[in-house]
Amino acid sequence: MFxxxxxxxxxxxxxxxxVGRAGQLLTKMIAAMGYTREQVFIGxxxxxxxxxxxxxxxxxxxxxxxxxxxxxxVIRPKLIVCLGATAARGLVNETLPIxxxxxxxxxxxxxxxxxxxxxxxxxxxxxxxxxxxxxLKTVLARLGKAPPAKA
Ligand code: URA
Numbered sequence: 005m006f007x008x009x010x011x012x013x014x015x016x017x018x019x020x021x022x023v024g025r026a027g028q029l030l031t032k033m034i035a036a037m038g039y040t041r042e043q044v045f046i047g048x049x050x051x052x053x054x055x056x057x058x059x060x061x062x063x064x065x066x067x068x069x070x071x072x073x074x075x076x077x078v079i080r081p082k083l084i085v086c087l088g089a090t091a092a093r094g095l096v097n098e099t100l101p102i103x104x105x106x107x108x109x110x111x112x113x114x115x116x117x118x119x120x121x122x123x124x125x126x127x128x129x130x131x132x133x134x135x136x137x138x139x140l141k142t143v144l145a146r147l148g149k150a151p152p153a154k155a
Contacts, residue, residue, distance in 0.1 A: 005081035006030065007072070008122065009090040010050035010060055021046045026124040030087070033123065037140055038152040045079050047072055049094035065094045076112070084115055085143060088122025107139050118143050 006022075014024035022030045031041055050060045050068045060068075072095070076084070084095070092098035096110040096117055110117040120139035121132050144151055 005045045005047065005076070005079060005084045006034075006087055007084060007091045007095055008046070008048045008087045010048045011053050012057065013053065016053050021048055022123075025127060026122070029123040029126060033136070033140060036137070036151065037144055038149065045075070045081060047075050049090055059090060060094075065090070069094060076115070081115060083143060083147060084112060084117045085140070086110075086117055086119045088125060091122070092119045106135060107142065116146060118146075 008022060008026075008030075011021065012024050012026070015021055015027070021027070030046070034041055034044055049072060050064055051071060054060050054064060086092045086095055086098075089098070089102040092102060092105055092110075095112055096119075098105050098110065098119060102119065102121060105119045106121060108119055110119060118139055121136045126133050126136060141151060
């Protein structure tokens, strides 16, 4: 399972998570791991975009967390990847900046949680893709899976 921050304009319009530009990059990241989007669940910390596309406030996050917790309880993912600082803060109360916390394991109700960068950040700074891929390979190793050979 992947957890992002919250829907953007494209997602609000379509009612689906990660369908805009960041979503297209996330799809590529998932494919590089050897999965399709149908094989994973993609959720968000908040369920609608805060006004002006700002980062959700702690109160807004708190308001939506019960919904996400319920999604996790129903899906029972083997593992969760938090995409970006808001996901890390919202799900596992991470206080370190994501640049420091990325690549580290946390736990949510017994489920291993990996912290990594948000794909929207990778669009702005593609150099961080190398670290993100290292984090995703750590995830695959924990799942006992090797990354597929490049086509
Ligand atoms: N960014 C997110 O964090 N979530 C989405 O669903 C889309 C963009």
